[in-house]
């Protein structure tokens with residue numbers, strides 16, 4: 001009798017597990033790109049990746065523009081963080097705890113299958129490049145699309161509901177990674193504690209994070225014993241990181257919430273730097289250029305060495321048609337954070353817009369830098385094509401357009417431009433061979449052929 005009862009419970013459990021698995025299938029996601037946010041997430045994650053024995057440069061971090069609280073990993077060592085989970089984290093240590101737990105899913109091989117199908121649905125958006133850029137290329141629908149697409153697209157994801165065993169082992173490993181990197185695991189406990197009430201809720205009512213990472217009080221309790229006994233249990237977040245996280249939250253809210261809401265959340269009475277930052281961005285978002293510039297200038301005065309204040313100031317100038325002045329501030333942002341491809345990209349864009357031979361040459365150097373790190377950055381290729389066009393190098397301009405189209409998975413356009421580039425370019429030069437390679441790759445890759453067949457009918461080019 002007892003064993004039959006046991007069997008029934010097991011069967012019931014299996015049914016629930018299967019239902020959860022299928023109910024959490026997700027649609028395609030919108031990623032956002034931003035030098036400041038990406039840099040901080042790297043700063044938080046890299047020590048944990050290293051502690052897990054992962055190669056930091058082979059783990060990709062994507063920020064998804066989604067206010068729901070979620071974080072997950074997929075095959076190919078990709079970690080996804082919703083803006084919602086960044087906003088929900090009360091301290092850097094909490095966010096690091098969540099990242100450590102996700103890192104453990106990567107190193108433990110608890111990975112969701114992301115569909116390998118090529119998808120156009122995801123549209124990475126560069127935060128600091130706002131509406132003004134779209135306006136600047138109005139009348140060029142292809143170019144406007146390029147602004148919103150890049151090769152960091154991925155297919156529709158099927159979320160993977162981790163088992164309780166995987167969850168417990170990910171917690172143990174997370175505690176270990178935090179300890180190895182000299183950090184406390186208390187943030188992760190605190191994060192779980194705040195959401196302990198989710199344990200008793202039905203699957204559909206839980207936050208997405210706790211649908212795929214089921215919480216249990218037992219697990220929190222056993223993790224707490226381990227964390228409290230650890231050598232670095234009382235290690236505190238440093239001031240720089242606390243501040244940087246508050247600034248990133250202000251930026252996310254400033255860019256992604258409606259200006260009226262930003263002014264409510266960060267009222268004038270709040271004179272902290274994050275509040276000033278959020279309000280300055282909100283002015284920029286509502287196209288109050290004069291106020292935006294005033295407020296950002298104030299921020300630069302307070303922190304002249306902040307690359308992101310300089311970037312933002314440059315961007316507002318650029319979008320109000322002052323590309324020459326914009327160059328100065330973008331150059332400053334690059335000087336202050338020379339390793340960031342996105343800052344080089346903004347600088348290059350401003351240089352290209354000034355349209356002087358020296359600046360076009362300088363722009364090319366910065367774009368080469370961007371493409372070395374991000375070969376699939378379609379916006380960088382778009383800038384390369386404009387630059388060659390302006391210099392009268394039409395074969396190279398066509399090749400860059402082919403690259404841009406290839407990065408956007410627009411293979412029909414890539415074929416057309418690579419073919420035309422080949423006609424213009426000197427045979428057997430590296431550029432000619434690259435054009436030829438694009439033609440060959442598209443012709444030979446069965447997945448691309450399949451994608452092209454399916455998108456033809458939908459007018460996807």
Ligand SMILES: [Zn+2]
Pocket residue numbers: 101105162166167170212213
């Ligand atoms: Zn988990």
